[in-house]
Amino acid sequence: MVNKDLIIIGAGPIGLSCGIEAKKAGLDYTIIDKGALTNSIFNYPIFMRFFSTAERLGIGDLPFMCIAPKPGRQEALEYYRNVVEFFQLKVQLFEEIFSVQKEADGTFTVTSAKATYKAKYIVIATGFYDIPMYLNVPGEDLPKVRHYYKEPHEYAFQKVIVVGASNSSVDAALETWHKGAEVTIVVRGEEIGQRVKYWVKPDMENRIKEGSIKALFHSNIKAIRENEVDIETPDGVITMENDFVLALTGYRPNFDFLEKIGIQLEGATLHPSHDETTMETNVANMYLAGVVCGGLETHLWFIENSKDHAGRIMQSILTKENKA
Incomplete structure:
Protein backbone atom coordinates (compact mmCIF):
# COMPACT_ATOMS: atom_id res chain seq x y z
CA MET A 1 0.00 0.00 0.00
CA VAL A 2 1.38 3.39 -1.07
CA ASN A 3 0.28 6.27 1.16
CA LYS A 4 -0.23 9.74 -0.33
CA ASP A 5 -1.87 13.00 0.63
CA LEU A 6 -3.27 13.38 -2.88
CA ILE A 7 -3.83 11.26 -5.99
CA ILE A 8 -4.40 13.19 -9.24
CA ILE A 9 -6.03 11.07 -11.94
CA GLY A 10 -5.10 12.39 -15.38
CA ALA A 11 -1.73 13.67 -16.65
CA GLY A 12 -3.04 16.25 -19.11
CA PRO A 13 -2.22 19.95 -18.79
CA ILE A 14 -4.75 20.45 -15.97
CA GLY A 15 -3.59 17.37 -14.08
CA LEU A 16 -0.02 18.65 -14.36
CA SER A 17 -1.17 22.08 -13.17
CA CYS A 18 -2.71 20.39 -10.11
CA GLY A 19 0.59 18.61 -9.52
CA ILE A 20 2.49 21.90 -9.64
CA GLU A 21 0.16 23.49 -7.09
CA ALA A 22 0.24 20.39 -4.87
CA LYS A 23 4.04 20.51 -4.84
CA LYS A 24 3.98 24.21 -3.94
CA ALA A 25 1.58 23.39 -1.11
CA GLY A 26 3.93 20.76 0.27
CA LEU A 27 1.54 17.87 -0.35
CA ASP A 28 2.73 14.35 -1.04
CA TYR A 29 1.03 13.66 -4.38
CA THR A 30 1.19 11.41 -7.43
CA ILE A 31 -0.26 12.04 -10.90
CA ILE A 32 -1.52 8.84 -12.55
CA ASP A 33 -2.62 8.38 -16.18
CA LYS A 34 -3.70 5.28 -18.10
CA GLY A 35 -1.82 6.47 -21.20
CA ALA A 36 1.05 8.68 -22.25
CA LEU A 37 1.84 12.09 -20.84
CA THR A 38 -0.86 14.52 -22.08
CA ASN A 39 -2.45 11.51 -23.76
CA SER A 40 -5.26 13.47 -25.42
CA ILE A 41 -2.86 15.90 -27.08
CA PHE A 42 -0.70 12.96 -28.14
CA ASN A 43 -3.74 11.50 -29.94
CA TYR A 44 -4.66 14.76 -31.69
CA PRO A 45 -4.13 14.97 -35.47
CA ILE A 46 -0.43 15.33 -36.25
CA PHE A 47 -0.80 18.74 -37.89
CA MET A 48 -3.42 20.12 -35.50
CA ARG A 49 -2.95 23.75 -34.44
CA PHE A 50 -4.49 25.13 -31.26
CA PHE A 51 -7.05 27.90 -31.25
CA SER A 52 -5.28 29.48 -28.27
CA THR A 53 -1.94 31.24 -28.17
CA ALA A 54 1.07 29.69 -26.47
CA GLU A 55 0.81 32.17 -23.61
CA ARG A 56 -2.69 30.95 -22.72
CA LEU A 57 -1.67 27.30 -22.87
CA GLY A 58 1.19 27.77 -20.42
CA ILE A 59 0.93 26.44 -16.86
CA GLY A 60 2.87 27.01 -13.66
CA ASP A 61 4.16 30.41 -14.89
CA LEU A 62 6.63 28.53 -17.11
CA PRO A 63 6.86 30.36 -20.47
CA PHE A 64 5.59 28.48 -23.53
CA MET A 65 7.99 29.59 -26.28
CA CYS A 66 6.54 29.31 -29.79
CA ILE A 67 7.52 30.96 -33.09
CA ALA A 68 4.08 30.70 -34.71
CA PRO A 69 1.11 32.66 -33.28
CA LYS A 70 -0.74 29.41 -32.62
CA PRO A 71 1.23 26.39 -31.34
CA GLY A 72 0.77 22.97 -32.87
CA ARG A 73 0.52 19.50 -31.36
CA GLN A 74 4.25 18.80 -31.47
CA GLU A 75 5.17 22.07 -29.77
CA ALA A 76 2.59 21.40 -27.04
CA LEU A 77 3.97 17.91 -26.38
CA GLU A 78 7.46 19.39 -26.10
CA TYR A 79 6.29 22.10 -23.72
CA TYR A 80 4.40 19.82 -21.33
CA ARG A 81 7.33 17.37 -21.21
CA ASN A 82 9.49 20.32 -20.22
CA VAL A 83 6.96 21.25 -17.52
CA VAL A 84 7.28 17.79 -15.95
CA GLU A 85 11.07 17.96 -16.03
CA PHE A 86 11.29 21.56 -14.78
CA PHE A 87 9.00 21.00 -11.79
CA GLN A 88 10.17 17.38 -11.32
CA LEU A 89 6.56 16.27 -11.11
CA LYS A 90 5.72 12.79 -9.81
CA VAL A 91 3.96 11.17 -12.76
CA GLN A 92 2.96 7.52 -13.21
CA LEU A 93 2.08 6.73 -16.85
CA PHE A 94 0.36 3.76 -18.54
CA GLU A 95 -1.28 2.90 -15.22
CA GLU A 96 -5.04 2.54 -15.48
CA ILE A 97 -7.15 3.27 -12.40
CA PHE A 98 -9.65 0.49 -11.74
CA SER A 99 -11.40 1.79 -8.63
CA VAL A 100 -11.55 4.61 -6.09
CA GLN A 101 -13.18 3.50 -2.84
CA LYS A 102 -14.16 5.85 -0.01
CA GLU A 103 -13.34 4.23 3.34
CA ALA A 104 -15.09 4.63 6.69
CA ASP A 105 -12.29 6.87 8.00
CA GLY A 106 -12.79 9.28 5.08
CA THR A 107 -9.69 8.26 3.14
CA PHE A 108 -9.66 6.72 -0.33
CA THR A 109 -8.29 3.41 -1.53
CA VAL A 110 -7.20 3.71 -5.15
CA THR A 111 -6.54 0.50 -7.06
CA SER A 112 -4.63 0.68 -10.33
CA ALA A 113 -3.10 -1.78 -12.75
CA LYS A 114 0.23 -1.48 -10.93
CA ALA A 115 -0.38 -0.61 -7.28
CA THR A 116 -2.82 0.16 -4.48
CA TYR A 117 -2.78 3.65 -2.97
CA LYS A 118 -4.21 5.21 0.17
CA ALA A 119 -4.96 8.93 -0.15
CA LYS A 120 -6.71 11.66 1.81
CA TYR A 121 -7.75 13.59 -1.31
CA ILE A 122 -8.53 12.80 -4.95
CA VAL A 123 -8.53 15.05 -8.02
CA ILE A 124 -10.20 13.84 -11.22
CA ALA A 125 -8.70 15.56 -14.28
CA THR A 126 -9.49 12.95 -16.92
CA GLY A 127 -10.75 15.19 -19.76
CA PHE A 128 -13.16 13.84 -22.36
CA TYR A 129 -11.22 12.61 -25.41
CA ASP A 130 -11.21 8.88 -24.67
CA ILE A 131 -14.80 7.96 -25.59
CA PRO A 132 -16.30 8.93 -28.99
CA MET A 133 -19.91 9.97 -29.48
CA LEU A 248 -15.73 12.96 -35.97
CA THR A 249 -18.89 13.72 -34.03
CA GLY A 250 -17.30 14.59 -30.71
CA TYR A 251 -16.25 12.87 -27.50
CA ARG A 252 -17.46 12.60 -23.92
CA PRO A 253 -16.09 12.06 -20.42
CA ASN A 254 -16.06 8.59 -18.90
CA PHE A 255 -19.41 8.92 -17.12
CA ASP A 256 -19.41 5.26 -16.05
CA PHE A 257 -16.18 5.83 -14.12
CA LEU A 258 -17.47 9.04 -12.52
CA GLU A 259 -20.65 7.34 -11.32
CA LYS A 260 -18.73 4.28 -10.16
CA ILE A 261 -16.61 6.41 -7.81
CA GLY A 262 -19.70 8.17 -6.44
CA ILE A 263 -19.94 11.44 -8.38
CA GLN A 264 -23.51 12.46 -9.19
CA LEU A 265 -24.39 13.47 -12.76
CA GLU A 266 -26.99 16.20 -13.13
CA GLY A 267 -29.44 17.12 -15.89
CA ALA A 268 -29.55 16.32 -19.58
CA THR A 269 -25.91 17.40 -19.99
CA LEU A 270 -24.73 14.95 -17.28
CA HIS A 271 -23.01 17.77 -15.44
CA PRO A 272 -20.80 16.23 -12.68
CA SER A 273 -21.84 17.64 -9.32
CA HIS A 274 -19.22 20.00 -7.87
CA ASP A 275 -18.81 23.32 -6.06
CA GLU A 276 -17.59 25.84 -8.63
CA THR A 277 -15.61 27.75 -5.99
CA THR A 278 -13.65 24.86 -4.48
CA MET A 279 -14.19 22.26 -7.27
CA GLU A 280 -15.15 19.70 -4.58
CA THR A 281 -17.70 17.11 -5.73
CA ASN A 282 -20.61 15.64 -3.80
CA VAL A 283 -18.04 13.15 -2.46
CA ALA A 284 -16.14 14.91 0.34
CA ASN A 285 -12.43 15.44 -0.42
CA MET A 286 -12.84 14.42 -4.07
CA TYR A 287 -12.36 17.21 -6.63
CA LEU A 288 -12.84 17.80 -10.36
CA ALA A 289 -10.51 19.83 -12.58
CA GLY A 290 -10.56 20.78 -16.24
CA VAL A 291 -12.89 19.94 -19.10
CA VAL A 292 -14.44 16.96 -17.30
CA CYS A 293 -16.42 19.51 -15.25
CA GLY A 294 -18.65 20.33 -18.23
CA GLY A 295 -20.16 16.89 -18.75
CA LEU A 296 -21.50 16.68 -22.30
CA GLU A 297 -20.87 20.41 -22.74
CA THR A 298 -17.25 19.79 -23.65
CA HIS A 299 -16.92 23.26 -25.19
CA LEU A 300 -17.25 25.02 -21.83
CA TRP A 301 -13.78 24.39 -20.46
CA PHE A 302 -10.37 24.60 -22.11
CA ILE A 303 -6.79 24.64 -20.85
CA GLU A 304 -6.71 28.44 -20.61
CA ASN A 305 -9.92 28.88 -18.60
CA SER A 306 -9.61 25.85 -16.31
CA LYS A 307 -5.96 25.84 -15.27
CA ASP A 308 -6.95 27.97 -12.28
CA HIS A 309 -8.98 25.00 -10.99
CA ALA A 310 -5.72 23.71 -9.52
CA GLY A 311 -5.30 26.75 -7.27
CA ARG A 312 -8.90 26.56 -6.05
CA ILE A 313 -8.50 22.88 -5.20
CA MET A 314 -5.25 23.33 -3.29
CA GLN A 315 -6.69 26.27 -1.36
CA SER A 316 -9.61 24.08 -0.29
CA ILE A 317 -7.30 21.23 0.72
CA LEU A 318 -4.97 23.52 2.69
CA THR A 319 -7.95 25.07 4.46
CA LYS A 320 -9.08 21.61 5.52
CA GLU A 321 -5.58 20.62 6.59
CA ASN A 322 -5.18 23.76 8.71
CA LYS A 323 -8.52 23.13 10.40
CA ALA A 324 -7.50 19.54 11.08
Whole structure:
Protein backbone atom coordinates (compact mmCIF):
# COMPACT_ATOMS: atom_id res chain seq x y z
CA MET A 1 0.00 0.00 0.00
CA VAL A 2 1.38 3.39 -1.07
CA ASN A 3 0.28 6.27 1.16
CA LYS A 4 -0.23 9.74 -0.33
CA ASP A 5 -1.87 13.00 0.63
CA LEU A 6 -3.27 13.38 -2.88
CA ILE A 7 -3.83 11.26 -5.99
CA ILE A 8 -4.40 13.19 -9.24
CA ILE A 9 -6.03 11.07 -11.94
CA GLY A 10 -5.10 12.39 -15.38
CA ALA A 11 -1.73 13.67 -16.65
CA GLY A 12 -3.04 16.25 -19.11
CA PRO A 13 -2.22 19.95 -18.79
CA ILE A 14 -4.75 20.45 -15.97
CA GLY A 15 -3.59 17.37 -14.08
CA LEU A 16 -0.02 18.65 -14.36
CA SER A 17 -1.17 22.08 -13.17
CA CYS A 18 -2.71 20.39 -10.11
CA GLY A 19 0.59 18.61 -9.52
CA ILE A 20 2.49 21.90 -9.64
CA GLU A 21 0.16 23.49 -7.09
CA ALA A 22 0.24 20.39 -4.87
CA LYS A 23 4.04 20.51 -4.84
CA LYS A 24 3.98 24.21 -3.94
CA ALA A 25 1.58 23.39 -1.11
CA GLY A 26 3.93 20.76 0.27
CA LEU A 27 1.54 17.87 -0.35
CA ASP A 28 2.73 14.35 -1.04
CA TYR A 29 1.03 13.66 -4.38
CA THR A 30 1.19 11.41 -7.43
CA ILE A 31 -0.26 12.04 -10.90
CA ILE A 32 -1.52 8.84 -12.55
CA ASP A 33 -2.62 8.38 -16.18
CA LYS A 34 -3.70 5.28 -18.10
CA GLY A 35 -1.82 6.47 -21.20
CA ALA A 36 1.05 8.68 -22.25
CA LEU A 37 1.84 12.09 -20.84
CA THR A 38 -0.86 14.52 -22.08
CA ASN A 39 -2.45 11.51 -23.76
CA SER A 40 -5.26 13.47 -25.42
CA ILE A 41 -2.86 15.90 -27.08
CA PHE A 42 -0.70 12.96 -28.14
CA ASN A 43 -3.74 11.50 -29.94
CA TYR A 44 -4.66 14.76 -31.69
CA PRO A 45 -4.13 14.97 -35.47
CA ILE A 46 -0.43 15.33 -36.25
CA PHE A 47 -0.80 18.74 -37.89
CA MET A 48 -3.42 20.12 -35.50
CA ARG A 49 -2.95 23.75 -34.44
CA PHE A 50 -4.49 25.13 -31.26
CA PHE A 51 -7.05 27.90 -31.25
CA SER A 52 -5.28 29.48 -28.27
CA THR A 53 -1.94 31.24 -28.17
CA ALA A 54 1.07 29.69 -26.47
CA GLU A 55 0.81 32.17 -23.61
CA ARG A 56 -2.69 30.95 -22.72
CA LEU A 57 -1.67 27.30 -22.87
CA GLY A 58 1.19 27.77 -20.42
CA ILE A 59 0.93 26.44 -16.86
CA GLY A 60 2.87 27.01 -13.66
CA ASP A 61 4.16 30.41 -14.89
CA LEU A 62 6.63 28.53 -17.11
CA PRO A 63 6.86 30.36 -20.47
CA PHE A 64 5.59 28.48 -23.53
CA MET A 65 7.99 29.59 -26.28
CA CYS A 66 6.54 29.31 -29.79
CA ILE A 67 7.52 30.96 -33.09
CA ALA A 68 4.08 30.70 -34.71
CA PRO A 69 1.11 32.66 -33.28
CA LYS A 70 -0.74 29.41 -32.62
CA PRO A 71 1.23 26.39 -31.34
CA GLY A 72 0.77 22.97 -32.87
CA ARG A 73 0.52 19.50 -31.36
CA GLN A 74 4.25 18.80 -31.47
CA GLU A 75 5.17 22.07 -29.77
CA ALA A 76 2.59 21.40 -27.04
CA LEU A 77 3.97 17.91 -26.38
CA GLU A 78 7.46 19.39 -26.10
CA TYR A 79 6.29 22.10 -23.72
CA TYR A 80 4.40 19.82 -21.33
CA ARG A 81 7.33 17.37 -21.21
CA ASN A 82 9.49 20.32 -20.22
CA VAL A 83 6.96 21.25 -17.52
CA VAL A 84 7.28 17.79 -15.95
CA GLU A 85 11.07 17.96 -16.03
CA PHE A 86 11.29 21.56 -14.78
CA PHE A 87 9.00 21.00 -11.79
CA GLN A 88 10.17 17.38 -11.32
CA LEU A 89 6.56 16.27 -11.11
CA LYS A 90 5.72 12.79 -9.81
CA VAL A 91 3.96 11.17 -12.76
CA GLN A 92 2.96 7.52 -13.21
CA LEU A 93 2.08 6.73 -16.85
CA PHE A 94 0.36 3.76 -18.54
CA GLU A 95 -1.28 2.90 -15.22
CA GLU A 96 -5.04 2.54 -15.48
CA ILE A 97 -7.15 3.27 -12.40
CA PHE A 98 -9.65 0.49 -11.74
CA SER A 99 -11.40 1.79 -8.63
CA VAL A 100 -11.55 4.61 -6.09
CA GLN A 101 -13.18 3.50 -2.84
CA LYS A 102 -14.16 5.85 -0.01
CA GLU A 103 -13.34 4.23 3.34
CA ALA A 104 -15.09 4.63 6.69
CA ASP A 105 -12.29 6.87 8.00
CA GLY A 106 -12.79 9.28 5.08
CA THR A 107 -9.69 8.26 3.14
CA PHE A 108 -9.66 6.72 -0.33
CA THR A 109 -8.29 3.41 -1.53
CA VAL A 110 -7.20 3.71 -5.15
CA THR A 111 -6.54 0.50 -7.06
CA SER A 112 -4.63 0.68 -10.33
CA ALA A 113 -3.10 -1.78 -12.75
CA LYS A 114 0.23 -1.48 -10.93
CA ALA A 115 -0.38 -0.61 -7.28
CA THR A 116 -2.82 0.16 -4.48
CA TYR A 117 -2.78 3.65 -2.97
CA LYS A 118 -4.21 5.21 0.17
CA ALA A 119 -4.96 8.93 -0.15
CA LYS A 120 -6.71 11.66 1.81
CA TYR A 121 -7.75 13.59 -1.31
CA ILE A 122 -8.53 12.80 -4.95
CA VAL A 123 -8.53 15.05 -8.02
CA ILE A 124 -10.20 13.84 -11.22
CA ALA A 125 -8.70 15.56 -14.28
CA THR A 126 -9.49 12.95 -16.92
CA GLY A 127 -10.75 15.19 -19.76
CA PHE A 128 -13.16 13.84 -22.36
CA TYR A 129 -11.22 12.61 -25.41
CA ASP A 130 -11.21 8.88 -24.67
CA ILE A 131 -14.80 7.96 -25.59
CA PRO A 132 -16.30 8.93 -28.99
CA MET A 133 -19.91 9.97 -29.48
CA TYR A 134 -21.03 7.05 -31.62
CA LEU A 135 -23.42 7.27 -34.57
CA ASN A 136 -25.21 4.07 -33.49
CA VAL A 137 -25.95 2.98 -37.05
CA PRO A 138 -25.50 -0.39 -38.80
CA GLY A 139 -21.95 -0.87 -40.06
CA GLU A 140 -20.29 1.55 -37.64
CA ASP A 141 -18.03 -1.28 -36.47
CA LEU A 142 -16.48 -1.75 -39.94
CA PRO A 143 -12.70 -1.12 -40.13
CA LYS A 144 -13.23 1.72 -42.59
CA VAL A 145 -15.06 3.79 -39.95
CA ARG A 146 -12.75 5.99 -37.88
CA HIS A 147 -13.67 8.05 -34.81
CA TYR A 148 -10.19 9.56 -34.57
CA TYR A 149 -8.24 11.25 -37.34
CA LYS A 150 -4.43 11.37 -37.33
CA GLU A 151 -3.16 12.54 -40.71
CA PRO A 152 -4.36 12.70 -44.34
CA HIS A 153 -2.02 10.51 -46.38
CA GLU A 154 -3.99 7.29 -45.84
CA TYR A 155 -7.05 8.82 -47.51
CA ALA A 156 -5.35 10.03 -50.70
CA PHE A 157 -7.45 9.31 -53.82
CA GLN A 158 -10.21 7.68 -51.73
CA LYS A 159 -13.90 8.50 -51.42
CA VAL A 160 -14.15 9.94 -47.91
CA ILE A 161 -17.24 10.93 -45.92
CA VAL A 162 -16.59 13.19 -42.95
CA VAL A 163 -19.39 13.39 -40.37
CA GLY A 164 -19.70 16.57 -38.29
CA ALA A 165 -19.07 20.31 -38.58
CA SER A 166 -16.65 20.94 -35.72
CA ASN A 167 -12.96 21.86 -35.83
CA SER A 168 -11.84 18.23 -36.10
CA SER A 169 -14.29 17.49 -38.92
CA VAL A 170 -13.38 20.60 -40.91
CA ASP A 171 -9.65 20.02 -40.48
CA ALA A 172 -9.99 16.41 -41.65
CA ALA A 173 -12.14 17.37 -44.64
CA LEU A 174 -9.72 20.06 -45.82
CA GLU A 175 -6.55 18.05 -45.22
CA THR A 176 -7.79 14.90 -46.96
CA TRP A 177 -9.12 16.97 -49.89
CA HIS A 178 -5.72 18.63 -50.27
CA LYS A 179 -4.17 15.13 -50.55
CA GLY A 180 -6.50 14.13 -53.36
CA ALA A 181 -9.47 12.58 -51.56
CA GLU A 182 -13.01 12.96 -52.90
CA VAL A 183 -14.62 14.45 -49.81
CA THR A 184 -18.26 14.73 -48.73
CA ILE A 185 -19.09 16.30 -45.38
CA VAL A 186 -22.35 15.25 -43.70
CA VAL A 187 -23.72 17.83 -41.26
CA ARG A 188 -26.75 17.44 -39.01
CA GLY A 189 -27.34 21.21 -38.84
CA GLU A 190 -27.62 23.93 -41.44
CA GLU A 191 -24.04 25.19 -41.58
CA ILE A 192 -20.43 24.74 -40.56
CA GLY A 193 -20.06 25.12 -36.78
CA GLN A 194 -19.74 28.64 -35.39
CA ARG A 195 -16.85 27.58 -33.12
CA VAL A 196 -14.66 26.43 -36.01
CA LYS A 197 -11.31 28.25 -35.96
CA TYR A 198 -11.72 31.64 -37.60
CA TRP A 199 -8.80 31.18 -40.01
CA VAL A 200 -10.15 27.78 -41.18
CA LYS A 201 -13.91 28.40 -41.45
CA PRO A 202 -13.77 30.68 -44.56
CA ASP A 203 -11.51 28.18 -46.34
CA MET A 204 -14.03 25.38 -45.74
CA GLU A 205 -16.99 27.51 -46.79
CA ASN A 206 -15.22 28.50 -50.01
CA ARG A 207 -14.38 24.88 -50.85
CA ILE A 208 -18.05 23.98 -50.40
CA LYS A 209 -19.20 26.98 -52.43
CA GLU A 210 -16.95 26.10 -55.36
CA GLY A 211 -17.96 22.43 -55.19
CA SER A 212 -14.51 21.05 -54.35
CA ILE A 213 -15.96 19.52 -51.18
CA LYS A 214 -19.56 18.34 -51.30
CA ALA A 215 -21.66 19.26 -48.25
CA LEU A 216 -24.93 17.60 -47.20
CA PHE A 217 -26.64 19.74 -44.56
CA HIS A 218 -29.64 18.67 -42.46
CA SER A 219 -28.40 15.14 -43.11
CA ASN A 220 -27.48 12.00 -41.16
CA ILE A 221 -25.75 8.68 -41.82
CA LYS A 222 -28.31 5.86 -41.78
CA ALA A 223 -26.20 2.80 -42.62
CA ILE A 224 -22.62 1.96 -43.57
CA ARG A 225 -21.54 -0.91 -45.80
CA GLU A 226 -18.21 -2.06 -47.17
CA ASN A 227 -18.34 0.06 -50.33
CA GLU A 228 -21.21 2.50 -49.79
CA VAL A 229 -23.12 4.59 -47.26
CA ASP A 230 -26.81 5.47 -46.91
CA ILE A 231 -27.44 9.11 -45.99
CA GLU A 232 -30.77 10.63 -45.00
CA THR A 233 -31.09 14.07 -46.60
CA PRO A 234 -33.95 16.60 -46.92
CA ASP A 235 -34.57 15.10 -50.36
CA GLY A 236 -34.72 11.52 -49.08
CA VAL A 237 -32.22 8.72 -48.54
CA ILE A 238 -29.30 8.63 -50.97
CA THR A 239 -26.60 6.00 -51.37
CA MET A 240 -23.00 7.05 -52.03
CA GLU A 241 -19.94 5.03 -52.99
CA ASN A 242 -17.48 5.20 -50.13
CA ASP A 243 -14.05 4.00 -48.98
CA PHE A 244 -13.76 5.63 -45.54
CA VAL A 245 -16.05 7.28 -43.00
CA LEU A 246 -14.48 9.73 -40.55
CA ALA A 247 -17.16 9.98 -37.86
CA LEU A 248 -15.73 12.96 -35.97
CA THR A 249 -18.89 13.72 -34.03
CA GLY A 250 -17.30 14.59 -30.71
CA TYR A 251 -16.25 12.87 -27.50
CA ARG A 252 -17.46 12.60 -23.92
CA PRO A 253 -16.09 12.06 -20.42
CA ASN A 254 -16.06 8.59 -18.90
CA PHE A 255 -19.41 8.92 -17.12
CA ASP A 256 -19.41 5.26 -16.05
CA PHE A 257 -16.18 5.83 -14.12
CA LEU A 258 -17.47 9.04 -12.52
CA GLU A 259 -20.65 7.34 -11.32
CA LYS A 260 -18.73 4.28 -10.16
CA ILE A 261 -16.61 6.41 -7.81
CA GLY A 262 -19.70 8.17 -6.44
CA ILE A 263 -19.94 11.44 -8.38
CA GLN A 264 -23.51 12.46 -9.19
CA LEU A 265 -24.39 13.47 -12.76
CA GLU A 266 -26.99 16.20 -13.13
CA GLY A 267 -29.44 17.12 -15.89
CA ALA A 268 -29.55 16.32 -19.58
CA THR A 269 -25.91 17.40 -19.99
CA LEU A 270 -24.73 14.95 -17.28
CA HIS A 271 -23.01 17.77 -15.44
CA PRO A 272 -20.80 16.23 -12.68
CA SER A 273 -21.84 17.64 -9.32
CA HIS A 274 -19.22 20.00 -7.87
CA ASP A 275 -18.81 23.32 -6.06
CA GLU A 276 -17.59 25.84 -8.63
CA THR A 277 -15.61 27.75 -5.99
CA THR A 278 -13.65 24.86 -4.48
CA MET A 279 -14.19 22.26 -7.27
CA GLU A 280 -15.15 19.70 -4.58
CA THR A 281 -17.70 17.11 -5.73
CA ASN A 282 -20.61 15.64 -3.80
CA VAL A 283 -18.04 13.15 -2.46
CA ALA A 284 -16.14 14.91 0.34
CA ASN A 285 -12.43 15.44 -0.42
CA MET A 286 -12.84 14.42 -4.07
CA TYR A 287 -12.36 17.21 -6.63
CA LEU A 288 -12.84 17.80 -10.36
CA ALA A 289 -10.51 19.83 -12.58
CA GLY A 290 -10.56 20.78 -16.24
CA VAL A 291 -12.89 19.94 -19.10
CA VAL A 292 -14.44 16.96 -17.30
CA CYS A 293 -16.42 19.51 -15.25
CA GLY A 294 -18.65 20.33 -18.23
CA GLY A 295 -20.16 16.89 -18.75
CA LEU A 296 -21.50 16.68 -22.30
CA GLU A 297 -20.87 20.41 -22.74
CA THR A 298 -17.25 19.79 -23.65
CA HIS A 299 -16.92 23.26 -25.19
CA LEU A 300 -17.25 25.02 -21.83
CA TRP A 301 -13.78 24.39 -20.46
CA PHE A 302 -10.37 24.60 -22.11
CA ILE A 303 -6.79 24.64 -20.85
CA GLU A 304 -6.71 28.44 -20.61
CA ASN A 305 -9.92 28.88 -18.60
CA SER A 306 -9.61 25.85 -16.31
CA LYS A 307 -5.96 25.84 -15.27
CA ASP A 308 -6.95 27.97 -12.28
CA HIS A 309 -8.98 25.00 -10.99
CA ALA A 310 -5.72 23.71 -9.52
CA GLY A 311 -5.30 26.75 -7.27
CA ARG A 312 -8.90 26.56 -6.05
CA ILE A 313 -8.50 22.88 -5.20
CA MET A 314 -5.25 23.33 -3.29
CA GLN A 315 -6.69 26.27 -1.36
CA SER A 316 -9.61 24.08 -0.29
CA ILE A 317 -7.30 21.23 0.72
CA LEU A 318 -4.97 23.52 2.69
CA THR A 319 -7.95 25.07 4.46
CA LYS A 320 -9.08 21.61 5.52
CA GLU A 321 -5.58 20.62 6.59
CA ASN A 322 -5.18 23.76 8.71
CA LYS A 323 -8.52 23.13 10.40
CA ALA A 324 -7.50 19.54 11.08
